Amino acid sequence: MAARAMANFALAELRLVNPRDGWPNPDAGPAAAGADAVLGGARVAQSANEALADCALTFATTVRHRDSSTPVVTPREAAARMREGAARGLRSGILFGPERAGLTADDLAGIQTIVTCPVDPGFGSLNLAQAVLLLAYEWFQAGPVEPPRHAVPAPPATHGEIAALIAHLDGELDAAGFFHVPDRAPATRRTLAALLARPGFTSEEVRTLRGVVRALADLRRRRAQPPSGAIV
């Protein structure tokens, strides 16, 4: 049903993160009613990070607003941002949650923008295919926008570059004993991921930040060893 929703609105790139029943899944065919091209071209990824790696703009859908610093927009606003990105040659990815459980806080931590559809607060239970339909619909209705005429800022980093920065920092912080209270480590990791995903760093800025992490880690390692030639 999600593939069918996509096909109605000219979206073809479906990526599946760890599909529960494996892939290809023969049960997916009949429900899609002609969306075979979308299903046939679906790619399987091992993680949300892998699925989003080449995207410069990342969105994730949640039904209810969660307590986080990640900005929240409506489907219509998300569609406008994706079209503006497309006019600058930037790829967008929308992460949808599994049917019942939804996305976890960890899934959402590295995402730039949350998309929440305004629904009747007394009901509010859009399923996966309905959420895909509404996002695809808004994307199609928004239509292509003109490329910007003024000077374009440097290209933003892709999700993969940001994810690699987060993993690099995480590894060095772990080695430095930063996560020494095990109970707090998951929340701290989410805070760091959200903090690095948000500002829309450029590729260049991400490279600079990775240099900063490397330099600090090297400094720590040098300090941990006795300086060569020192009198102990």
Place this chain on the structure above:
Amino acid sequence: MAARAMANFALAELRLVNPRDGWPNPDAGPAAAGADAVLGGARVAQSANEALADCALTFATTVRHRDSSTPVVTPREAAARMREGAARGLRSGILFGPERAGLTADDLAGIQTIVTCPVDPGFGSLNLAQAVLLLAYEWFQAGPVEPPRHAVPAPPATHGEIAALIAHLDGELDAAGFFHVPDRAPATRRTLAALLARPGFTSEEVRTLRGVVRALADLRRRRAQPPSGAIV
């Protein structure tokens, strides 16, 4: 699924026209996931005219544009018109077609406005629940509008008043031999229905038009009889 789509967007009044499998239908429950109030309150009607009788604004959804004089709007435009109508105290009804067959030309003839969702022309196969979801979504996003401050025009006729005018005219024309070419009668009837549904007549105007039909029919009957007191 249609009831669930409605419940997400605070729509509660479902009317079913001649449901194929009868009503209540135990199979309708599980798919609705909490939309029980919508299903429990659903009313069964014998015809589209009966279902729409109390509505002043009537819409019907079609996937492809048909060759007719009835105006066509997008779901977003339809939602804006429904909200403007609601601000004036007018009820709106949206007629959706059965799953595969869709609405017939006869179903559409008496409807004021056709709603067609822009979709990828290469695919374009929204199912019933998807069409309901998109209309309900747009209705909810449009939000209530302010009642007009300037003088409000006389209230438009309800669908029931227009349908009664059409039936009245149809009966008298039939008696007058207007439909004397049987092959052409269905198309002629549709043309008349569409012509009368379109202008947004007020209740007062519909009463006037029924008086016109009555007067012409009486004139025809009097001419068909010899005038009383005449010398034959």
